[in-house]
Amino acid sequence: MTDTTSSSADAALLTEVAELIVSSLNLEIAAGEIEADAPLYGEGLGLDSIDILEVALVVSKRFGFSLRADNEDNLKIFSSLRSLADYIAAHRVS
Numbered sequence: 001m002t003d004t005t006s007s008s009a010d011a012a013l014l015t016e017v018a019e020l021i022v023s024s025l026n027l028e029i030a031a032g033e034i035e036a037d038a039p040l041y042g043e044g045l046g047l048d049s050i051d052i053l054e055v056a057l058v059v060s061k062r063f064g065f066s067l068r069a070d071n072e073d074n075l076k077i078f079s080s081l082r083s084l085a086d087y088i089a090a091h092r093v094s
Contacts, residue, residue: 009085017059017085024058025051033086036082044080059084064093 009017018031021040025047038044040052047055055078056067072076077087 009082009089013089014081014085017088018081020058020062021045021055021081024054034081036085039080040078040084055084059088063088063091065091067094 014036015031016094018034020036020049021027022029027045028057034045039054040047040055041074053069060066067074067077078084
């Protein structure tokens with residue numbers, strides 16, 4: 001039985017979030033190529049602030065909660081695929 005109180009993302013959620021990022025940004029890589037702990041900004045996936053806003057919108061629609069631009073934790077939330085998926089796991093409605 002899976003512990004639903006855990007806030008850490010499972011492999012299925014990591015894959016789903018990676019697929020959302022790839023499809024929403026029309027990236028030319030496969031979702032499986034996004035390393036879970038690599039940075040989303042800069043040297044890692046190379047996203048910029050506009051990309052992050054787009055990802056936040058798609059995630060908010062898909063998982064039923066709002067990622068706000070003024071959230072002081074955004075740098076941490078969007079630091080890697082794993083941190084974003086962990087945040088989703090802890091806050092998702094659907």
